[in-house]
Amino acid sequence: MQAVIWGCRGSIPVATPATTIQHKIKTALSHARGRHFSDQAAIDRFVEDELPWPVANSFGGNSSCVQIVADSEEYLICDLGSGLREFGMAMLQQHGPGKPQTYNVLLSHLHWDHIMGFPFFPPAFIPGNRIRIHSCHPDPVEAFWRQQSAPCFPVDFDALSADIEFVPLVPGEPAEVAGATVHAILQYHEGDSFGYRIEQGGQSIIYSTDSEHKQENAREFQKFADFFAQADLVIFDAQYSLAEMVSLKEDWGHSSNLIGVELCHMAKAKHLLLYHHEPAYDDETLYKVLRETIRYEELARPEGADPLQVSSAYDGLQVVL
Numbered sequence: 001m002q003a004v005i006w007g008c009r010g011s012i013p014v015a016t017p018a019t020t021i022q023h024k025i026k027t028a029l030s031h032a033r034g035r036h037f038s039d040q041a042a043i044d045r046f047v048e049d050e051l052p053w054p055v056a057n058s059f060g061g062n063s064s065c066v067q068i069v070a071d072s073e074e075y076l077i078c079d080l081g082s083g084l085r086e087f088g089m090a091m092l093q094q095h096g097p098g099k100p101q102t103y104n105v106l107l108s109h110l111h112w113d114h115i116m117g118f119p120f121f122p123p124a125f126i127p128g129n130r131i132r133i134h135s136c137h138p139d140p141v142e143a144f145w146r147q148q149s150a151p152c153f154p155v156d157f158d159a160l161s162a163d164i165e166f167v168p169l170v171p172g173e174p175a176e177v178a179g180a181t182v183h184a185i186l187q188y189h190e191g192d193s194f195g196y197r198i199e200q201g202g203q204s205i206i207y208s209t210d211s212e213h214k215q216e217n218a219r220e221f222q223k224f225a226d227f228f229a230q231a232d233l234v235i236f237d238a239q240y241s242l243a244e245m246v247s248l249k250e251d252w253g254h255s256s257n258l259i260g261v262e263l264c265h266m267a268k269a270k271h272l273l274l275y276h277h278e279p280a281y282d283d284e285t286l287y288k289v290l291r292e293t294i295r296y297e298e299l300a301r302p303e304g305a306d307p308l309q310v311s312s313a314y315d316g317l318q319v320v321l
Contacts, residue, residue, distance in 0.1 A: 001180075001203045001321045002069035003233060003273075007062030007083020008313035010209075010239045010254065010276035011113055014061040020282060027055045054283040060315025062086060063113040064209060064276060066235060070200045072179030074102040078196065078207045078235075080133075083315065084117030092122045100128030104178045107135040108209055109193040110143040119148050119155065129162040134177055136169045136184050136194040169194075185227050187211030188220075189253035197227060203321045204230070206269070209237040209276045212253050213263065221263070228267035232321045235313065236260040238274040238289075257293040261300060264308050271309040272297075273319065286312060 007013075028051055037043045047056050063081030070076060077087065095101055103123060108114055123129045133140065148157040169175055171184045171194065180200040187193040188211060195208035206228050215221055228234055238257040240249050257274055264272045274293060277286055290312040297308050311319075 001198075001200055001205060001232075003205055003235065003319045004067040004069060005065075005083075005313045005315060005317040005319075006067060006087045007065040007079075007081045007117070008059065008275050008277055008315060008317075009061055009063050009081075009113075009279055010237070011063075012279050013063045013082040013113075013116075014279045016058060016061065024055050027052075031055070052287075054287040058283050058314065059277060059286050059312065061279075062315050063116065064108070065117060066207060068178075068180070068198055068205060068207075070178060070180045070198075074104055074178040076104045076106070076178040076180065076198070078106045079108055079114045079209070080105060080116070080118045080121070081114050082117045082120075085120040086315070088117075088121040088123055097126050100126075100130065102130040102132070102178075105131070105133045106177065106182065106196050106198075106207065107133055107137070107140060108187075108195070108207070109189060109191060110137060110140060111191065111210070112147070114210070115143060115147060118144065119153055124160045124162045124164065127161040131162050131164045132167050132177075133164070134167045134169050134175070134182070136171055136186070137192065141166050183227075185224070188213070193253070195224075195227070197231070203232050205321070206231045206234040206236070208235065210253055211237055211255060212251065213255050213259050215259070215262070222266070225263055225266035228263055228269050231264075231267065231269040233271045233273060233319055234260070234264055234267075234269045235273045235275045236263075237276040238293075239276045239278050241289075257289055258296055261293060261297050261308065261310070265297075265300065265302060265305065268305070269308065270306075271311070271319070274310070274312040277313070 062083035064079040065081045065083030066078040068076040145157045175182045183197040184194045193210040198205045237255045239254040242256040242258045294310045
């Protein structure tokens, strides 16, 4: 199995301003001062191996969309944020308009940043494509219709040419989706959010975004640790710092990087991927959060336990289990 990140920002998509790009260029030139590059390969090595990660790279700005690659001809996607447009363009380039595909969606919830990419999803406009939106919410159709209605959008939902079906899921009842077994769990978030455990071939991926985990509620905390148990990859909402989560932004429905470490330690999961990044954080800040999380994992790791791999999602990242 694989996870491909097409969008990892929380709340709203963000663009990199020109001043930030200029700062990256100036920093790169400063690191290159006095250097001579004999050919393009030397430049590539310098950029990839010597420049600080936040200078040579970016976490990106698209909102939530993750492709799960499993052993199936059908596609499996978690959430329909603005990253869905990039995914759809890639699909159009790969398959063209004349080869229909089946796209399965696991929808965490109906807030706008998680469905806003759907009106810009090219396969939805192509006859013959099949789109199956799996959701635990009682009436997800209304949100999609309202999103594509005046005065919000010029193209009505019923103008889409693909075969679009809404498939109900029930937490606690496993379902077969695109060749994988999917389990859903209710999460603490305004309007309800659902996390997913996706299993195939003895491997498992957790997709858990827009969920607030309160450590003082030991029973709920343990319930999620059990849901995450032995997972190969946990894609986890770490939008806030722990201080924000327990003070100013308490009950806003998001979690923190440190809570993610604690839950994954309890679950004996293998890899924690920080996700749903705070839109106000630039690349340097997000990289600092990652380094601090790796250090915290080292300090908090139970004696005798295997190390937990910690990384941070960015647009274009591919995680192979």
